[in-house]
Amino acid sequence: MKRLRLQETAAGLDLPVHTLERWIRQGRIPVVLVDNFCVFREEALARWARQHHMPFRIREKDAASQGVFCSEGLGAALQRGAVMHLLDCKDREDLLWQMVRAVPFLPPAMEGLLLEKLLERESMVSTGVGRGIALPHPRVPLDNFPEKSCIITAFPHEPVAYGAMDGQPVFVLFLLLARDVKAHLHLLSRLSHCLQDERVYALLMEKPEKSALLEMLAAKEKALGEKQVNRP
Amino acid sequence: MNMTAWxxxxxxxLRTHMDxxxxxxxxxxxxxxxxxxxxVLLHHMIEMVAGLFSGYRQRAWSFLLPAMGAAAAVYFMEKIVREGGGHGVPEVIYAVSRHGGLIRLRSTFSRIFASSMTIGSGGSAGPEAPVVMSGAAIGSNIGRILGLNERQRVVLVGCGAASAIGSIFNAPVAGMVFTMEVLLGQWRSSHLLPITLAAVTGTQLSRRLHGNQIPFESAIFGIQMHDTLASAGLALITAVVAIGLIRGMRRMHGLSLFLASRCHLSPWTRAGIGGLFVGMIGIFFPVVLGEGYYAVREMIAGxxxxGIIFVLVILLAKMLATTFTLGWGGIGGIFAPSLVMGAMAGLLYHRILVFLFPAVGWVNEGCFALLGMAGLLAGVLQxxxxxxxxxxxxxxxxxxxxPLMVVSAFSTILCRYGEPHSIYLKDLVARDELLRPGTDGRVLLDLRISEVMEKDCIPVQRNMLLRNFIHLLKNSRRNYFPVEDAATGRFVGMVHLDxxxxxxxxxxxxxTVLMEQLMHRNVMVVHPDDELGDILETMDRLGLFSMPVVADHRFMGMISKATLLDHYRKELRVQTSDE
Amino acid sequence: MNPRFFHVYQDTPAGREALLQTVFFCRMLGAAPVVYIPETPRFLMYFENRVVQVDLDCDPSDLKKRARWQARASEILAGSGLDAHFLQIHHRTTPELPDVPVDFDYMSCPVPASARHFVYSDLGMRRLPAVAPFSVLIPALVARGWKSLAVFYGGDEKKEGVLAAGLAMARNTGLPLDVFTRGPVPVIRSASFKAHVRHVVAGNKGNDFWMDVPPEALMIVGASGKGWFRERFFSTFKKELRSSLPGTCVFVGPQAQESYMRIWERETDS
Incomplete structure (x- = not known):
């Protein structure tokens, strides 16, 4: 027997509260209402929901989804990827190759494929967005990889000629690997927003450690998130 | 106190844990x-009242008895229990279809007393509709007192009706089938099983108290094929009689209402006058008085x-007596008179058959009387x-x-040509109140505007600049924007993205452009009390896809067909599933 | 949406007094009156879990008569600047038995509280409040305005709903509230509510406080959902109050108390 607030049950079934209340009164749903609490057998309700093609998911309160390290957030993605310093490299291709090899959990068989896709994207329009920053990424996400988005950051030893729009050599690269296009766009917009900030830019110039970078970006993202929540 | 708490x-x-x-x-x-x-109580009451009056049957003024009984019954209904007339079955169907089977507590007993007065004193009516009403009300109120939900209550209403019918006729299957076919209008296993059990319980109880008697014991007939074929013809006669009865009832009712309003008659005087006519018919044909089961028994026994003419006359007399009793406001059911008339119609048909084809070896007339009962009942009740x-x-x-099946089937179909709805549903259909489970109207009835209303529309003010509006557009998910007056908060119009x-x-x-200049002023609006059926009709008529909900000049939300479909499908699935 | 007040208008002197009290109540609480001109001497109200039949003592009136009633009612309403909204019946259980909707916030009891029928008399005091989600106004015989509110609080936690109703109405009208209790003195935490309480009077069985109730007060009384037998044959606080105080009363049943409690809790939380 599970006991849950009426509002929570309604949210779990994706129904207006009025509708759930009425269905309980009419006996159309295997739930009994006791003092504004729904009492039900979880598996019975789940079976009922399946039979009626309705979603049923009791959402446990997870604070994580509100915070910085939500599964699709910028901070989490950075956390998952590595930050590489002082890479010695010949050219753009070599740099990307080194970055690809640092991607966590990437099967070796897919390394070549990923590099190919990255270069294909670069050949269309360079991902060097200017001011010495590049955001390499595949045009469409790879099949079944990664399960969770990650970002690999690289600071080459010396700025690399990257064919960027403003012609400047690149001193920092963020390799974006997202699960799907939507997550990719979300990450990209978050990241570009952060990079416009002068303080972030100044920090990047210093080629910081992973912890410092993470702290800075997480703070930025949090502020951004709050701003969006407060939106009317 | 502790005890009650326990x-x-x-x-x-028990409610939460029991299956x-x-x-x-x-x-x-x-x-x-x-x-x-x-x-059982009703049965005894009728016998008691009949016994009370039986001493006066031989007196010269005995034709006044039905009038007294009918007037007393209606007075009881109007003044003592204050329930009003009618035979009750449409009320049960209405309560089941619209209000989860909520029936007044007083209905549990009122019609038992009223109908026993009517029938016992000689009014031409039956005890079945009153007992259905009482049984249904008992089921409903037991469900209410125990705090059951609507679906369970509806099942209990059916249980009460089935057990009452089963008990009064000693016919459990008929009780069950009547409940499913006429009262609930749906066949579901979740309903069928409890109702079966209730019918069995009720019947068993009456057998225990009355003994297991079959009301109209019949002999072995020896039916042959030509009898079965001939029964199709009987359906024609029963259908005609059924249509005549339904129409006669309605005409009589209209006439009585007209006279009552003209002469300022109270309902009980009206019923009394009807009873007076019945009593006068009874002087010449005493067989029309009361429920008339004795005559049926005679007819079945052959x-x-x-002769032919007398049977025809007596059939018409019974019909007239029934319309005078029920059409003028008497309390009682149509079931028993239909059975009597059906038996007469069967007899009539048999006489005609024998007259036309004397050479054929027809089955006993009792058999046709029996078939006629079925035919008329099937026609009247559909x-x-x-x-x-x-x-x-x-x-x-x-x-x-x-032959029973042949007669019933044909009679139902033929009757439908003349009267498309049964005597119980007629009144409901005429008022557009008949909502069977799983129909469009039933689904829409349950959806409230507050449930389907979209509340995430962003209101704008009438003097807002286009620039601010475009800024606001970024965060909105809807295409419609209600425009409000900044000072009073009154709804003044709508702006569509287009x-x-x-x-x-x-x-x-x-x-340079204000929202006021862009908005539509004369928008059709909906009030939260409106019914969804009407709203959808308006939308269809005007070709709209969504309408704003406005109450007290304030915008509450939007109703749109797209969201409605979503809710409608969910509701339909939930309402029609047998779980 | 504004609160809505349901009134059944009967064209008798007593009916007119009742309508005048409804008008006063609506103006004080900012409610919109919804007036029903009866067509038959009885109607049904289907509540969530029970159907209540209301029996009026007027005759079934013909159309011409109804038009006259309606004109008179709208005249009274217009006289005090209220919009007259008349209820249209959409559904009927039987042709003579209209179903009246129940989603209102207040209702005026159309039947005098004095008992005339053995079983079905205490409509406004027992049958309606027991199941209604709204409070029921019992009009006094003669219309008179009121200048304060008096709430009768049973003094245990279950009955705080009455107090909540009284406080909410005091806040909406801006009138002072006197609390009469036969149990412990209630604790009111919310400041916005507390400001309205003028006196708290405690009494017990021996010490009646009827004379402490101000003469021009609207009485707010809780009504439990007790059964017919108990209310009929035992003395209850409600009956005692009705026989002692002749003024206008509001009976707040358990369902209505629950909704007032929700307002009260929301207020206390914030």
Whole structure:
């Protein structure tokens, strides 16, 4: 027997509260209402929901989804990827190759494929967005990889000629690997927003450690998130 | 106090932990007992009242008895229990279809007393509709007192009715079938099983108290094929009689109402006048008085020895007496008079057959009387199954089942040409109140505007600049924007995204155009009390896809067909599933 | 949405007094009156779990008569600047038995509280409040305005709903509230509510406080959902109050108390 607030049950079934209340009164749903609490057998309700093609998911309160390290957030993605310093490299291709090899959990068989896709994207329009920053990424996400988005950051030893729009050599690269296009766009917009900030830019110039970078970006993202929540 | 608290706790534990189906079975037995008792009580009451009056039957003024009985019954209904007239079955159907089977507590007993007065004193009516009403009310109120939900309550209403019918006719299957076919209008296993059990309980109870008697015991007939074929012809006669009866009732009712309003008659005087006519008919044809089961027994036994003309006259007399009793406001059911008239019609048909084809070896006239009962019942109630099972059970003979089915089926179909709806549903259909489960109207009835309303529309003010509006557009998910007056908060109009689209990219207009200039002023609005059926009709008529909900000049939300479809499908699935 | 007040208008002197009290109540609480001109001497109200039949003592009136009633009612309403909204019946259980909707916030009891029928008399005091989600106004015989509110609080936690109703109405009208209790003195935490309480009077069985109730007060009384037998044959606080105080009363049943409690809790939380 599970006991849950009426509002929570309604949210779990994706129904207006009025509708759930009425269905309980009419006996159309295997739930009994006791003092504004729904009492039900979880598996019975789940079976009922399946039979009626309705979603049923009791959402446990997870604070994580509100915070910085939500599964699709910028901070989490950075956390998952590595930050590489002082890479010695010949050219753009070599740099990307080194970055690809640092991607966590990437099967070796897919390394070549990923590099190919990255270069294909670069050949269309360079991902060097200017001011010495590049955001390499595949045009469409790879099949079944990664399960969770990650970002690999690289600071080459010396700025690399990257064919960027403003012609400047690149001193920092963020390799974006997202699960799907939507997550990719979300990450990209978050990241570009952060990079416009002068303080972030100044920090990047210093080629910081992973912890410092993470702290800075997480703070930025949090502020951004709050701003969006407060939106009317 | 502690005791009650304990009981409450135990009850709520039972409610939450017991398997709902098993629980309903248990409840069905409880309701079955009470429903059966109500039927037994009615039976005894009728006998008692009839016994009370039997001493005066020989007096010269005995033709006044039906008038007294009918007037007393209606006075009881109007003044003592204050319930009003009618035979009750449409009320049960209405309550089941619209209000989860909520029936007034007073209905549990009122019609038992009123109809026993009417019938016992000689009014031409039957005890079945009153007992259905009482049984249904008993089921409903037991469900209410125990705090059951609507679906369970509806099942208990059915249980009460089935047990009452089963008990009064000693016919459990007929009770069950009548409930499913006429009252509930749906066949579901979740309903069928408790109702079966209740019918069995009620019948068993009455057998225990009355003994297991079959009301109209029939002999072995020896039916042959030509009898079965001939029964199709009988359906024609029963259909004509059924249509005549339904129309006669309505005409009589209209006439009585007209006269009552003209002469300022109270309902009980009206019923009394009707009863007076019945009494006068009864002087010449005493067979029309009361429920008339004695005559039916005679006819089935083949002891009714009168000619073609007399049978026809007596059939018309019974019809007239019934319309005078029920049409003028008497309390009682149509079931028993239909059975009597059906038997007469069967007899009439048999006489005609013998007259036309004297050479053919026709079956006993009692058999046709029986078939006629089924035919008329099927026609009047538009319920062939009920007719088949009832006749089959109250006569105790399986032999007649083939012609029985033929007559019932044909009679139902033929009657439908003249009167498309049964006598119970007629009134409801005429008022557009008949909502059977799973129909469009039933689904829409349950959806409230507050449930389907979209509340995430962003209101804008009438003097807002286009620039601010475009800023606001970024965060909105809807295409409609209600416009409100800044000072009073009154709803003044609507802006659709399409109205703004041409100017979206024109920066020049950003600071020159106000929302007021873009909005539609005369929008059709909906009030939260309106019914969804009407709203959808308006939308269809005007070709709209969404309408704003406005109450007290304030915008509440939007109703749109797209969201409605979503809710409608969910509602339909939930309402029609048998779980 | 504004609160809505349901009134059944009967064209008798007593009916007119009742309508005047409804008008006063609506103006004080900012409610919109919804007036029903009866067509038959009885109607049904289907509540969530029970159907209540209301029996009026007027005759079934013909159309011409109804038009006259309606004109008179709208005249009274217009006289005090209220919009007259008349209820249209959409559904009927039987042709003579209209179903009246129940989603209102207040209702005026159309039947005098004095008992005339053995079983079905205490409509406004027992049958309606027991199941209604709204409070029921019992009009006094003669219309008179009121200048304060008096709430009768049973003094245990279950009955705080009455107090909540009284406080909410005091806040909406801006009138002072006197609390009469036969149990412990209630604790009111919310400041916005507390400001309205003028006196708290405690009494017990021996010490009646009827004379402490101000003469021009609207009485707010809780009504439990007790059964017919108990209310009929035992003395209850409600009956005692009705026989002692002749003024206008509001009976707040358990369902209505629950909704007031929700307002009260929301207020206390914030």
């Amino acid at each position: 009981m409450k706790k135990g009850w709520s534990w 709902p189906r098993l629980f309903m079975m248990l409840m069905a037995i409880v309701v079955g007992i009470f429903g059966g008792l109500a039927a 002891e009714f020895s009168s 319920a062939p199954l009920t007719a088949i099972f009832l006749i089959f059970e109250i006569t105790g003979g399986y032999e007649v089942v083939l 109205d703004v689209r041409p100017y979206l990219l024109d920066q020049m207009l950003y600071d």
